[in-house]
Amino acid sequence: MGETKGRAVRKEVIGNATLYLGDCLEILPTLAAESVDMVWTDPPYGHGNADGDMLSRRAEAVGDGYATQLEAIANDGGEDMRRVVDGALSEAARLLKKDCCCCCCCGGGGPSPTFAWVAERMDRGGLQFFHSVIWDKKNPGMGWRYRRQHEMVMVAHRKGGKLAWADENIKQPNIISLSKPKEGEHPNEKPVALVERFIGLHTLRGHVVMDPFMGSGTTGVAAHRLERKFIGIEIEPRYFAIACERIENAQRQERLFA
Numbered sequence: 001m002g003e004t005k006g007r008a009v010r011k012e013v014i015g016n017a018t019l020y021l022g023d024c025l026e027i028l029p030t031l032a033a034e035s036v037d038m039v040w041t042d043p044p045y046g047h048g049n050a051d052g053d054m055l056s057r058r059a060e061a062v063g064d065g066y067a068t069q070l071e072a073i074a075n076d077g078g079e080d081m082r083r084v085v086d087g088a089l090s091e092a093a094r095l096l097k098k099d100c101c102c103c104c105c106c107g108g109g110g111p112s113p114t115f116a117w118v119a120e121r122m123d124r125g126g127l128q129f130f131h132s133v134i135w136d137k138k139n140p141g142m143g144w145r146y147r148r149q150h151e152m153v154m155v156a157h158r159k160g161g162k163l164a165w166a167d168e169n170i171k172q173p174n175i176i177s178l179s180k181p182k183e184g185e186h187p188n189e190k191p192v193a194l195v196e197r198f199i200g201l202h203t204l205r206g207h208v209v210m211d212p213f214m215g216s217g218t219t220g221v222a223a224h225r226l227e228r229k230f231i232g233i234e235i236e237p238r239y240f241a242i243a244c245e246r247i248e249n250a251q252r253q254e255r256l257f258a
């Protein structure tokens with residue numbers, strides 16, 4: 001158990017990973033400026049996981065209660081999402097080194113264009129938007145009229161610095177096709193391979209990767225596999241516990257095979 005400014009949180013150090021249980025808006029200000037090489041994060045998308053446009057339509061049409069079985073994600077309402085992402089991006093600009101990378105996932109479709117808000121928000125406070133990358137999930141999910149097959153990753157760097165790029169010989173297409181993980185431990189779990197791709201593009205071995213909305217710890221697993229240090233924050237005790245377990249398992253497996 002550790003203490004940070006204002007609020008007691010749990011802090012776990014697992015090998016090269018430091019994980020905090022708590023609100024990233026309270027924990028990020030306690031971390032040292034210019035101590036992070038890359039932020040890779042997948043915040044709440046702001047459409048209410050349990051009642052996105054497609055789910056309410058489905059409930060009307062099918063009435064099978066599917067939407068109510070889905071768990072709500074903390075801060076997933078439109079206003080809350082903007083508040084926490086706004087605060088986390090401000091802190092990211094303070095924590096990142098001059099040449100760095102900040103990747104923020106967001107939903108690709110409507111009805112409210114959060115992808116546009118995230119890109120514009122990056123430009124507004126200490127960061128500079130660089131590019132948008134599409135994650136093609138290979139199979140369409142649900143959707144009203146348009147079925148959702150992609151999500152987006154907004155890529156930025158610190159204003160005044162440049163985008164860190166690990167190997168000048170690599171040219172990365174801005175569409176990455178990878179299937180969703182099957183039966184993940186978190187309703188929004190990302191494929192480890194997707195996160196690895198970005199970490200590999202923008203950092204070198206030993207660099208520090210930070211995820212203020214780490215969920216089940218996918219970024220920590222990817223960072224460990226690529227021998228990067230990791231700092232992760234999660235507000236929900238249940239997901240924090242899963243993240244600790246996944247990162248510990250990833251490290252244990254490596255020791256077994258070493």
Ligand SMILES: C[S@@+](CC[C@H](N)C(=O)[O-])C[C@H]1O[C@@H](n2cnc3c(N)ncnc32)[C@H](O)[C@@H]1O
Pocket residue numbers: 022023024025042043044045073074075084186188189190212213214215216217218219233234235236239
């Ligand atoms: C989209 S999910 C991340 C899923 C993750 N990429 C994975 O693969 O498991 C966003 C996470 O942010 C967490 N969260 C929401 N508000 C937060 C806050 N203020 N501080 C820290 N975590 C927060 C939610 O509990 C949720 O687990």
